[in-house]
Each structure stands twice: as structure tokens, then as C-alpha cells.
Amino acid sequence: MLVYALPGTFETREDHLDLLWEAGATGLEERAGLIRAYFDTEVDLPAQIRDGQWQNEADQDWLAAFKANLRPVRAGRVTIVPPWLRTEVESGQLPLVIEPGMAFGTGHHATTRMAVEALGNLDLQGKRVLDVGTGSGVLAIAAALLGAAQAAGVDIDPITIPIARENAQENGVPEGRTVFVEGTLGDELPEQAGDEEFDVLVANLYAELHDLLAAEYVAHLRPGGPLVLTGILTSKLGMVQDALNREGFSGIQVREDGEWVLVTASA
Ligand code: SAM
Structure with a gap:
């Protein structure tokens, strides 16, 4: 070894x-x-x-x-834990159980943490949330646990889809509250994810992809809907801000954690 x-x-x-x-x-x-x-x-x-x-x-x-060596990860009012640490979640915190595996998104990366925390700061009750680049499903599942009526996760990597579904099950998310489909935003959103507008869109990708997808974010968000973007290196923040300004997003706010940035805005 x-x-x-x-x-x-x-x-x-x-x-x-x-x-x-x-x-x-x-x-x-x-x-x-x-x-x-x-x-x-x-x-x-x-x-x-x-x-x-x-x-x-x-x-x-x-x-x-x-x-x-894994420890629980606190992200605002949510604590992300592997199944065997479920009992270590402090009372008052919402447990989000993620089995560490092949898909990105165990909560141990600053971008995942910031995104879960940002979702926890929104009122998601009854809302429909789209998670682009769902990986382990962590953000879509967080949205469902935080009250979203439906959270759709899409990912271009087919390996993530069964993993995300299993994680949703592990968290007791009722069937249909989360839906995970292979694909991306583009010509059309995979049909199973619902092709209408969403109330909230979250994406942990990278700056260049946010730049490319910014027009799609507008197309899939209801007017005024919150956008949560991360996976952005501080050095590439300008690229994402320019893209959001270009597409008419307002109220752009930035949060940094080390070399990583989370950006929120409204459609
Ligand atoms: N959402 C999880 C999180 O926050 O921890 C995982 C984020 S991980 C950084 C990015 C994920 O986006 C990967 O699972 C990758 O396969 C997926 N991805 C990359 N490019 C994509 C694209 N164009 N459309 C959809 N998913 C994409």
C-alpha cells in the first residue's frame, strides 16, 4: 500500500x-x-x-x-454524518445521513458544507428545488429534509444516481420527495425531473460551468427564485459574478471559506 x-x-x-x-x-x-x-x-x-x-x-x-476517522460535519442547522455516527448528532440539529462512497458529497468539503448551510437559511417549505450536479444527493436530500415539497437532483455521472437514491432512502425521505436523474441542464431537463420552473436552484459545480449554464439557471428558476452556487475558487469569483449580472440576476452575495466561494442571488 x-x-x-x-x-x-x-x-x-x-x-x-x-x-x-x-x-x-x-x-x-x-x-x-x-x-x-x-x-x-x-x-x-x-x-x-x-x-x-x-x-x-x-x-x-x-x-x-x-x-x-470520519467526524460529523455541522452545516448550519444540519449535521451531516455517516450512518454509524447518527447517534452523535446534537439535539436540535437535523441529521443528514450520507454513506461515504464513490460519489462526491460527504459534507467534508467546504463547498458542500456552505451549500447545505445556505439551503438551511432559506424557507423551503413546500418549495420545488433543483440540485444540479447532485453527486451523493446530499443537497437535494438536505432540501427535502428542510421541508421542500420536491427536490430533483441531476448529474451527468450515471454512477451517482443509485447512490443518491440510496442516501435518500437512508434518510427516510418519502418516495417521490426526491427524484434523481442522469443528465444536465441544456436542450431539455430530463423529463422525470419535471420540466417546469423550480422555486430554488442549487449547484455545486465549478466557475466555468456556472458561466456556461447561467442562462439555463434563469430558464429553470421562477422569477425571484433563489440561486445558490458553489464549487467556485475565490480566484474565479469574477467569472461567476459577470455571468450572473449578464443574465439579470440581482442581490448577488458572496461567502468565502478558505479558497472556496458560495454565491447566492435571485432570478
Ligand atoms: N452536490 C454534491 C455536493 O455538493 O457535495 C456534489 C457536487 S460535486 C462537486 C459535482 C457533481 O457534478 C459531480 O457529481 C459531477 O458528476 C456533476 N457534474 C459535473 N458536470 C456536470 C454537468 N454539466 N451537469 C450535471 N452534473 C455535472
């Missing part, structure tokens, strides 16, 4: 965790002042994370080790 051991913790090196994932890490854990990143082969790493060491270690069940 190949491990790249980097001095620091998830907290002190939060900004560098993405670099490890982008370099091909298959798992990360924190142990005794080190971040341990699992790799299949040695790779060239960016300068910011070259202060670690490659180590060949005897095989162990890394998945079990990774799982053992």
Missing part, C-alpha cells in the same frame, strides 16, 4: 486537501499530526504539498481506517 504522509491536519491544511484528491489520492486520513493520502502509484505533486514523504506500508483495510 502506497501512502503519501504530509505533516499537518485536515484543519491546518484544508486548502491542500483538494490538491491531494486532484493528484489522484484514493483516500485521506488524519493520524498523529499527519495527513495520510493513499495512492495507487507515485505521482508528481504540486509545490504546496511536496513537504511530505512517500511510504510503502503493509496492506491494511484503508477503507476501515478512513471510515474510523
Whole structure:
């Protein structure tokens, strides 16, 4: 088993965790002042994370080790937890159970956290919510748990759809309150997601894609409907602001967490 051991913790090196994932890490854990990143082969790493060491270690069940290090993640009035930590959710917090797996969205990324928190700040009672790039389904499921009448999650990656459905089930979301379909915004939204306007649209993608999809966001939001966008690096915020101004969005607000930004606006 190949491990790249980097001095620091998830907290002190939060900004560098993405670099490890982008370099091909298959798992990360924190142990005794080190971040341990699992790799299949040695790779060239960016300068910011070259202060670690490659180590060949005897095989162990890394998945079990990774799982053992997961902690609940608080996102406003919601706490995101893996199933085995459900009982650790503080009273008064809304538990959102996500099984860590192949799809992005366990809550351990700042963008997911900020998006869940932003959804918790909206009045979603009886609303229809569209989640573009649903991954694990975390944002659509959060919306349903926060009172949305229906939350539709779409993703271009087919692997995410059964995962999101299972996560919705794990959270006891009634059948039909969430619907997950393979696809994206474009010529037409997949029919099962409902082709009318939505009351709220949330998307954790990346700046270039928000720029490309901004006109679609208008087309799928009722006038005045809140838009919640994240996955945006601070360095690319201007691109998203320009796109939203171009498409006539108003009330643009920005929240930062490390190198990541969340933008809210109204259609
Ligand atoms: N919504 C989850 C969260 O907030 O943690 C997952 C977000 S993850 C950063 C982005 C997801 O968007 C991935 O699952 C990816 O497959 C999907 N995706 C990428 N491009 C897309 C597109 N053009 N349309 C729909 N989904 C897309």
C-alpha cells in the first residue's frame, strides 16, 4: 500500500486537501499530526504539498481506517454524518445521513458544507428545488429534509444516481420527495425531473460551468427564485459574478471559506 504522509491536519491544511484528491489520492486520513493520502502509484505533486514523504506500508483495510476517522460535519442547522455516527448528532440539529462512497458529497468539503448551510437559511417549505450536479444527493436530500415539497437532483455521472437514491432512502425521505436523474441542464431537463420552473436552484459545480449554464439557471428558476452556487475558487469569483449580472440576476452575495466561494442571488 502506497501512502503519501504530509505533516499537518485536515484543519491546518484544508486548502491542500483538494490538491491531494486532484493528484489522484484514493483516500485521506488524519493520524498523529499527519495527513495520510493513499495512492495507487507515485505521482508528481504540486509545490504546496511536496513537504511530505512517500511510504510503502503493509496492506491494511484503508477503507476501515478512513471510515474510523470520519467526524460529523455541522452545516448550519444540519449535521451531516455517516450512518454509524447518527447517534452523535446534537439535539436540535437535523441529521443528514450520507454513506461515504464513490460519489462526491460527504459534507467534508467546504463547498458542500456552505451549500447545505445556505439551503438551511432559506424557507423551503413546500418549495420545488433543483440540485444540479447532485453527486451523493446530499443537497437535494438536505432540501427535502428542510421541508421542500420536491427536490430533483441531476448529474451527468450515471454512477451517482443509485447512490443518491440510496442516501435518500437512508434518510427516510418519502418516495417521490426526491427524484434523481442522469443528465444536465441544456436542450431539455430530463423529463422525470419535471420540466417546469423550480422555486430554488442549487449547484455545486465549478466557475466555468456556472458561466456556461447561467442562462439555463434563469430558464429553470421562477422569477425571484433563489440561486445558490458553489464549487467556485475565490480566484474565479469574477467569472461567476459577470455571468450572473449578464443574465439579470440581482442581490448577488458572496461567502468565502478558505479558497472556496458560495454565491447566492435571485432570478
Ligand atoms: N452536490 C454534491 C455536493 O455538493 O457535495 C456534489 C457536487 S460535486 C462537486 C459535482 C457533481 O457534478 C459531480 O457529481 C459531477 O458528476 C456533476 N457534474 C459535473 N458536470 C456536470 C454537468 N454539466 N451537469 C450535471 N452534473 C455535472
